[in-house]
Amino acid sequence: MVKKFIVGIDLGGTNLKVALLDLRYQIKDREVLNTQKFIKKENLICAIIDSINKIIENNNLSRADILGIGLGLPGPIDYERGVVHFFPNIPGWKGVNLKTILERRLRLPVFVDNDAKLMSLAEYKLGAAKGSRNAVCITLGTGVGGGIIINGHLYRGFCNASGEIGHMPINEKGPRCNCGGRACLETYIGNNRILKEARRMFRRDITLEELSCLARKQNRQAQTIWLKIARRLAVALVGAVNLLNPDCIVIGGGVAGAGKILFDNIRKIIARHAMSVQARHVKVFKAKLGNNAGLIGAAILVKEGIKQ
DSSP: OOOOEEEEEEEOSSEEEEEEEETTOOEEEEEEEEGGGOOSHHHHHHHHHHHHHHHHHHTTOOGGGEEEEEEEESSOEETTTTEEOOBTTBSSOTTEEHHHHHHHHHOSOEEEEEHHHHHHHHHHHHSTTTTOSSEEEEEESSSEEEEEEETTEEEOOTTSOOOOGGGSBOSSSOOBOTTSOBSBHHHHHSHHHHHHHHHHHHTSOOOHHHHHHHHHTTOHHHHHHHHHHHHHHHHHHHHHHHHHOOSEEEEESGGGGGTHHHHHHHHHHHHHHSOHHHHHHOEEEEOSSGGGHHHHHHHHHHHHHHHO
16 A cells, blocks of 8 residues: 555644644644643653544544654654653653654654754755755744754754754853753743743733734834844854854744844844854745644655655
8 A cells, every 4th residue: 555644743842743744745634732731751652642543543544554653852862763862841751762662552663853953854845945055944932943954964963963052052151951051042032031031021921922013013122022032042143154154044933923023133143243254145034834844844754764
C-alpha cells in the first residue's frame, strides 16, 4: 500500500499541536492540547500517543497509510539517537529516548528534532527563507529558539544541539534562566517576561495580541515595551549576523505578531550596529508559515529521514 500521510507534532511550553499532513505538506486535520495539563513526563507521552492514534482513526486511516511521525520539541535534541537532552521550560525530561519509546508503542517510524530547527527547515523549503542559501531563523514564544541554514543545509552542530539563540547571554549579569545560565536572551524576550512587564505597566492582565494591537494604535506604553524587546533581540541578531553572515533572518512565533514596530526597529539596529559588509547583505523577514511552520517542518523531517 502507498503511504499517503505523515503525522506532525509541534510540542511547545504552552501547546501540543498534532496534525495529519499529506506528502505535499498540506494539513488535513489537526488537534491542539494544552501542554500545561500534562505535568508529568509519562502523562505527556501518553497524550502524544493518544492524539496520534485519534487523528489516524478520525480520518479512517490505518498505520499502513502513515509514512511516519515527526516531532518538533522545545529543547536540545540528539536527532540521530532520538534523545531529548532536556526541556528548559518543561521539567522531568532529561535524557529521554523519545524516539525509541514512541516507535515501540506506535509501530511506526519516528523522527525527532528541536522545534525551532524544524520551523527553520519549513521556512527554508516553503516559506520566507525560500531561495536563500544561508539563513538564521528564530521562533519567539514561551521559549526563544533558533535554527541555522548553511549552504542550503540545516546545521545541527557537533552533538545536534546548535541554534539555541535564546540561550545566548546578552549581559554579563542578569536573571537566572531555566537552562541554568544567566542573562539569556529568552529571559528578556520570552512571552512570560513580556507579559510580566506589560502587567506591571498596565496594572492588569493583558495578552500579547492586545499588547500588539495597542502598539499599532500608537499607545505609548505598549510601544515602549515592544521597542525594548526589539532592542534586546537585535543585540543577539547583530552577533549572529557578524558571526554567520546570513543572507536572511526569519522571525516567527507569537511575539513576531507585534509586526512593524518590532521588525522596523530590528532592521534599523542591525543596519547601524552590525559590521558593514554583513549588514549590507542581510534581509529580515517575518515568517510566512505562521503556526503551521513546526508541523510542516516535522513532516519534512519524516520525508527526508525516510529517503535516507
